[in-house]
Amino acid sequence: MQSMLAAAQAKVPQIDIVEARARHGRAVFVDVRDHHEVAAGHIPGALHVPRGHLEFIADPASSSHPSQMAANTELVIYCAAGGRSALAAATLQEMGYANVSNLVGGYSAWVNTGGPTEGG
Template identity: 50%
Template sequence: MKSAKDYLEHANAEVVRITTEEAIAKHAAGDATFVDVRDSGDIAKSGTIAGAHRVPRGFIEFAADPDMQFHNPIFQKDAELCLVCGAGGQAALAGKTLKDMGYKNVINVGGIGDWKAAGGPTEA
């Protein structure tokens, strides 16, 4: 039987995590798609990365599957997808799901608190 820790370890082993500074540089370059995987209530409390798309972790499979009626066109197999959450755990788990679905360039940028502390651009 797997524990939450087991799932996180597997996700962290497969999904590259970059520093907040590296993530801010990627954001500034404008060549990556940023996705906040927290639910709307958490985003409302803290805000999110400027321009980030909002796709809750519990909906990621539906939004990322091009054969689903709920497919979100931001999910392209060759896109660089940078995921953020509260502390990095949900981003890792969502990233592992995306990798399992055939997305190759998935990055965990960690938590919104670190982003804000480092001066990354945000929006309400």
């Protein structure tokens, strides 16, 4: 598992909280955490795409595909700490999404540095 995670992190651009905040409002933030995690709080405006459903929802041919996930849209992927989101971002790249990055530290880092949240 660690080698898969390291490969994903090497492949996908990693952005820190400062860069993520600069992109908030213009990029689409995609939360790949489970439903119960999102219910406890999330980044405002984030699109919820659970990691277990990612490939199905991200497929443009799917009836579940959200219009916000166009292949050329800037996507910032996050989870609780950055691991699941790194794997999800690598998967999205493999599916043809060219402008994908991973939020280092995930939602935990966002909250711990005073980032705005919704829910919970």
